[in-house]
Amino acid sequence: MPLPQAKSSERLYDAVADYDLVITPDGPLASTLNRQLDRPHLGSFAIPPRRHAVGRREQAEDRLAFLEMVNHDTISWKRSAYAIGNILQCWEHQGTHEAILEYDTYVDDATKRAVERIGEFDTASMELTTGRLDPELDIAVIAPEMLTQLERSYLPESYDTVKLFTDEPFDLPPFRILDSATAIVDAVEDAITTENAESVGIVLDQASEYSPLVESALEAADIPFFGGPGFIDIAEHRAFLRLLRAGHYGTDTRIGEIRPLLAMLGIDVELEHDEKRLYESDIPALSWLIAFCDEIEQYTFGEALTLFENRAGCDLETFREELTTLGIVDEPITERGVDELEFYLQSYEVPVDRENEGVLLADAKSASYVGRDVVFFLGLDEGWTHSPPRRPWVDQDTQYTRNIQSFQLLLQSGDEQHYLVQDSTGGSPVTPCLYFEELLDEEFERFSDLPSTTHSQQHETASTTAFEKPPTEVTNESVETISQSTLSTYVNSPRDHYFSRLVDGPDKDYFIEGNLYHDFAEFYVNHPTFVDTDVVDEVVDLMCTEARSLVRSVDEAVLRSEYRVGLETIIEYLDEHPPTDGVFLTPASGFGKNAIAEHFDRDVGSPVTERWFEDSDLGVKGLIDLVHSRTHLLDFKSGSKKSARDIVKNSALDEPADTPNFQALLYLTYWRSREPNERLEFTFFHFLETVDEAITGDPDLEDTLTTVTYYPTTAAEYVSREAFFDTLLKEGPNDCQKTLGKIDYDMYAALFDEELLPRTTDSDELIESEFGQTMMDRLQTHVGEYKYVTKGTKQVLRQIATVQAQNYFKSDLDAFEAFIDDRIDELNRQRTGDERFPVEGLGGEPNYRYVDNRDLLLEGDR
Structure with a gap:
């Protein structure tokens, strides 16, 4: 892949060694040339125009102008910043600070005032505007096309130019493709030591994920570096800002939103409280933080900073100086x-x-040259592409030329x-920096389309042995039983199931509410005569108290009404359909705690409620909410109602x-082992399904129930029975009744003896099957x-399919x-490392709406 070869620092120095002064477009390039100076030299030898103009390290003019504006003018901070940014940018491209007025x-008024203020400053830009290089000097300018209009205005009329690039080609080394940003950072860390840190440079997009990962890795390894995080990136500074912001978030601030602040304050709060x-x-x-937030407007910025320093155990004198500079301390x-x-x-x-010691971290959008022996380039994606300012004073072609040469x-x-680099992330290909389209005479969409080598945890070449990590010895107990929730998660995405076991999640309002509803149902089954209107009121109050920390304050009145309707619907159902005596069950000591029973100081020992089962022979386990009878199980649901068809469809095995x-399928499978050869029912009781109707006064309890039935026979045997035939004769569609009425x-x-009934829904x-066509013919x-x-035959077949x-x-x-x-066999192989936990489940790509750990799932076979 031929790119124009940049001249080496030695070759550049040979070309400029005899000049009095060398102007470079980049500070690091100048430093590299100065280090090679082999003769006495008075003053600067190689230097960028701005640094030469002020004779010192230049200061950020935009910040100086902004501070002058906010301390002496009444113009808003954002208007001042906008005006100053436009003025300085226009100045750079047009050569004068007053050019913006054209x-x-x-x-506007802010712009005019800013022009006046800036005109009074002794800055590098003003020196470049009003000054000129000494024409008596023998001057060489390296790559003058990379200088801005303002920088070129500082040059004398006569000077020599030196090209940066030769006519020789430069062959890019192959891209090294790794699995993730973390793997890339690990590879870089493995190659750096405290001894070679001064020889290493790392180029990255400082706005990308690589920046904090690299900084953290180097800090953890005690490897010095510079050029990384700025003032706002210092952890204590960010935490102080979060503290100030937390005082104005409002009453709905969630603990998870301020967890970085809590860590800095030394406040340890369990993850379950995040919501x-x-x-x-x-x-x-949290009492200290809450008290501070309640009283925040009673403090000044300086007082708040002192409180934060004392609490966090840090010294933020530089931050205090900045508050003083801004005039707000x-x-x-x-x-x-x-x-x-x-x-x-x-x-x-x-x-x-x-x-300025150790590894040099350079921003891909700011640096043009890194003067280190070994340089790592991380990412090289479209984030490296400059976004040229869309302003009328900017020559887009000239700016693009400067950017691509840089x-x-x-x-x-x-x-x-x-x-x-990474070849893909989140399942999508990573787009290389757009400048490669201009530089490479090849078509490509991703890095693997270009000359590259791939490195992964499973396969390392001899050249990447430094990237290898020793394997971790892990022992696992084998899984013998599985719950319905675990099975559902596993079928959707085995890897999500894996991370769900490793990563704790915060409590949710619907978890707490659902548990309390279940506790109340269990309590009512055990103490129906105890529960009256006053008890229901007390339970509603208890539910509001328990859920208050997780729900918005404006929603509490609505939720209170919903809680009451849900409790009353549970009571209504259990009054109309009381469970049968559970003498057929073995005694049970109950499962877990019951918050309602504890609140009223009563026991809940009925054998028909909260019935835990675990059967290692079948490999299943679970918790039955209510054993309604010997052949009927019931589950309380606070979510949306599903039809029987949806329930059966969602438990499909061949095509999940x-x-x-x-x-339902798992619980009925277990219950069949207890009651073989019995017709069994499983009912989902969606007690919140009729909340809207309850408010209008017209609820129907049947609308809350969905029942699926297990028949201890084949589908063909069931639909071929005379009872089913009679049902079709009496209750089937008209043409179905008319057709069957002509036969016995x-x-x-x-x-059903001529063709096998296919098991299809x-x-x-079914109509197009051999069975369906045979029925039609006969x-x-x-x-x-x-x-x-x-038509009647099709109706019969549709009834059978239903x-x-x-x-x-x-x-x-x-x-x-x-x-x-x-x-279970598959899960145990994956747990012991014989197989990977794949992202895709049995049905293919996961349904990401039901994935709990989306950010942890790397796409593909990793």
Whole structure:
């Protein structure tokens, strides 16, 4: 891949060694030339125009102008910053600070005032505008096309130019493709030591994920570095801003939103509390923070900083100096004041004193040259592409030329270059920096389309042995049983199931509410005569108290009404359908705690409620909410109602559904082992389904119930029975009744002897099957080829398909037992490392709406 070869520093020095002064477009390039100076030299030898103009390290003019404006003018901070940015940018491209006044669209009172202020400053830009290089000097300018108009105006009329690039080609080293940003950073860390740190440079997009990862890795390894985090990136500074912001978030602030602040303050709060509202939490460790937030407007910025320093155990004198510089150290903390402070720190780079030792971190969009022996380039993606300012004073072609030449020079920095990239992330290809389209005479969409080598944890070449990590020895107990929720998660995405076992999640309002509803149902079954209107009121109050920290305050009145309707619906159902005496069950000591029972100081020992089971022979476990009778199980649900067809569909085995759920199938499989050869029912009781109707006064309890039935026979045996035939005769569609009325049961039953009934829930598939066509032929032959016979036969077949779609039969539960065995065997192989936990489940790509750990899932076979 031929790129123009940049001249080496030695070759450049040979070309400019005899000049009095060498002007470079980049500071690091000048430093490299100065280090090679082999003769006495008075004053500067190689230097960028700005540094030469002021004779010192230049200061950030935008920040100086901004501070002058905010301390002496009443113009808002954002208007001042906008005007100053336009003026300085226009100045750079047009050569004078007053050039902005020629663009009427960008001129207002703030702009005019800023022009006046800036004109009074002794800055590098003003020196470049008013001064000139000594024409008596013998001057060489390296790559003058990379200088801005303002920088070129500083040059004398006569000077010599030196090209940066030769006509020789530069062959890019192959891109090294690694699995992730973490793997890339690990590879870089492995190659750096405290001894070679001074020889290493790292180029990255400072706005990317690589920046904090690299900084953290180097800090952890005690490897010095510079050029990294700025003033606002210092952890204590960010935490102080979060503290000020937390005082104005409002009453719905969640603990998870301020967790970085809590870490800096030394406040340890369990992850389960993340979704709770700060002001409604009863966690003692948070009392200091809550008290500060309640009284925040009574403090000045300086006082708040002192409180933070004392609490966090740090010294933020530089931050206090910056507050003084802004003139707000003694100002009371208002929300607007916090907004302005945060805007300032995000907009301007506050100088930070640091030692320039160790690894050099360079921003891909700011650097043109890195003077280190070994340079690592991380990412090289479209984030490296400059976004040229869309302003009328900017010549886009000239700016693009400067950017792409800077990119070419940057790529060739160092004696060794290592390009470490990702080929895809989040399932999508990573787009290489757009400048490669201009530089490479090849078509490509991703890095693997270009000369590259791939490195992964599974395969390392000899050249990447430094990237290898020793394997970790892990022992696992084998899985013997699986719950319905675990099975559903596993079928959707095994890897999400894996991370769900490793990563804790915060409590949710619906978890707490659902548990309390279940506790109340169990309590009511045990103490129906105790529960009256007053008790219901007390339970509603208890639910509001328990959920208050997790729900918005404005929602509490609505939730209170919903809680009451849910409790009353549970009472109504259990009054109308009380469970039978559980004498057929073995005694049970109950499962877990019951918050309602504890509140009223009563026991809940009924054997029919909260019945835990675990059967290692079947490989299943779970918790039955209510054993309604010997052949009927019931589950309380606070979510949306599903139809029987949806329940059966979502428990499909051969082609798992997009929303897999095996609860009814698993519980019925277990209960069949207790009650073999019995017709069994499983009911989902959606007690919140009729909340809206309850408010209008017209609820129907039947609308809350969905029941699926297990028949201990085959589907063909069930639908071929005389009882089913009679049901079709009496309750089937008109043409179905009319057609079957022309035959007797014996002829109907004989139809099932000729062809095997396929196990399908698709009525069209059943009609087109051999069984369906045989039924059509026999009925047309016997009754006649009438339209109603054709239509009636299809209606019979649709009724048969509906039965199969809404119920379970013996073959379904048999297949599920084998399915469980296969999943447990598969899971154990993955847990022991014999197989990977794949991202894709049995149904292919996961349904990401039901994935709990989306950020942890790397796409593909990793």
